[in-house]
Amino acid sequence: MDDPETIPMIDMAPLLGGTPGAAARVAADIGAACRSTGFFSIAGHGIDPALLASVYGESARFFALPEAEKQALAISRFGDNRGYAGFGSESLDPDKPADAKEAFNIGRDEPPDINHWPALPGFVDVMSRYYAAMRRLSEQLHRAIAIDLALDPDFFARRIDRPQATLRLLHYPPHPGRFDGDRYGAGAHTDYGNVTILSQDMVGGLEVRTRDGRWIAATPVPGTFVCNIGDCLMRWSNDVYVSTPHRVANLSGRERYSVAFFFDPNPDALVACLPTCTDAGRPARYPPILAADYLRERLDATYAHRQKG
Numbered sequence: 001m002d003d004p005e006t007i008p009m010i011d012m013a014p015l016l017g018g019t020p021g022a023a024a025r026v027a028a029d030i031g032a033a034c035r036s037t038g039f040f041s042i043a044g045h046g047i048d049p050a051l052l053a054s055v056y057g058e059s060a061r062f063f064a065l066p067e068a069e070k071q072a073l074a075i076s077r078f079g080d081n082r083g084y085a086g087f088g089s090e091s092l093d094p095d096k097p098a099d100a101k102e103a104f105n106i107g108r109d110e111p112p113d114i115n116h117w118p119a120l121p122g123f124v125d126v127m128s129r130y131y132a133a134m135r136r137l138s139e140q141l142h143r144a145i146a147i148d149l150a151l152d153p154d155f156f157a158r159r160i161d162r163p164q165a166t167l168r169l170l171h172y173p174p175h176p177g178r179f180d181g182d183r184y185g186a187g188a189h190t191d192y193g194n195v196t197i198l199s200q201d202m203v204g205g206l207e208v209r210t211r212d213g214r215w216i217a218a219t220p221v222p223g224t225f226v227c228n229i230g231d232c233l234m235r236w237s238n239d240v241y242v243s244t245p246h247r248v249a250n251l252s253g254r255e256r257y258s259v260a261f262f263f264d265p266n267p268d269a270l271v272a273c274l275p276t277c278t279d280a281g282r283p284a285r286y287p288p289i290l291a292a293d294y295l296r297e298r299l300d301a302t303y304a305h306r307q308k309g
C-alpha cells in the first residue's frame with residue numbers, strides 16, 4: 001500500500017454495502033494512499049458502464065463539432081468556468097507552452113442551470129446523469145476520508161452538499177510534432193479542489209510524480225477510475241494528505257479522451273485546519289479561507305483570460 005512506485009487499486013464495494021468493519025478497512029486503505037502518493041484507483045464503485053460509454057460517445061460528438069460552434073461556447077465569453085476551452089487557452093504548467101488539449105466544462109446543473117450546452121440531442125441528459133453519479137461517489141469518498149481522519153463520518157456532508165464541482169470532458173489529439181519534453185497534453189500540475197475522479201480511455205499518457213521525484217505511468221485499467229487529492233483538501237488536512245503533481249503526454253499517435261470530475265466544497269465552506277490534523281508538534285500551517293476564495297485564486301492562475309493587467 002505504501003509503495004510509492006504504484007497507484008493502489010482499492011475495491012470500494014465494502015464501503016458502499018459492507019459491514020462497518022469492512023468499510024473502515026477501505027477507509028484506511030484510501031487514507032494510506034492519500035498520505036503517500038495522493039493517488040489511488042477505485043473498482044467496485046457502482047458506476048454504470050453503459051452510462052460511462054454514453055459520456056465518451058457524447059464527448060467525441062462534441063469535440064467533432066465545427067470549431068465555430070465550440071468557440072461560441074468558449075469559457076472566455078462567460079467567465080464562469082463553464083464551457084469550452086480550446087487549444088492553446090490553458091497552461092496547467094505556467095512555465096511551459098500551452099497544453100495540447102481541448103476541454104469542455106460542466107458545472108452544477110441544479111436550477112437555475114447556467115451551463116452553456118451544445119445543441120446535441122441527448123448530451124444534457126447523459127452529462128447530468130453522470131454528474132449526479134460522480135457527485136454521489138465523491139460524497140462516499142468524503143465519508144471514507146472523514147473516517148480515516150477520525151472525524152465524524154458525516155463531517156464533510158453539510159460542507160459538500162452544494163459543491164463547486166466541475167465535470168470536464170478532455171480531448172488530446174496525437175502529440176503535435178516531435179515530443180521535445182516541453183509541450184504536454186496537460187502540463188505538470190496539482191488539482192485545486194478536494195478530490196478528482198478521472199476516467200481515461202485505453203490510450204494512456206497520464207503520469208504521476210512520486211514523492212522522490214520520478215514520473216510513473218497511471219496505466220489505464222478498464223472499469224476503474226483514478227482518484228487524487230487536490231490542494232484544497234491538502235490544505236484542509238494541514239498537509240496530512242498530499243496533492244501530487246501529474247501530467248499528460250499523448251505520444252500514442254492516437255486521439256485520447258478522458259473525463260475528469262473535480263469535486264470542491266460548498267463555496268461557503270470554511271477550509272480551516274481539521275481538528276484531527278493538528279497537535280502540539282504539528283501546528284496549523286495555513287490560515288482559514290473560504291472554499292470559494294481558494295478555488296478562485298487557483299483558477300485565476302491557470303486561465304490566461306482571467307489574468308488581469
Ligand SMILES: O=C(O)CCC(=O)C(=O)O
Pocket residue numbers: 170186191198200206246247248258259260
Ligand atoms: O486527462 C487526464 O488524464 C488528466 C487530466 C488532468 O489531470 C486535469 O485536467 O486536471
Ligand SMILES: [Fe+2]
Pocket residue numbers: 189190191196246
Ligand atoms: Fe489534474
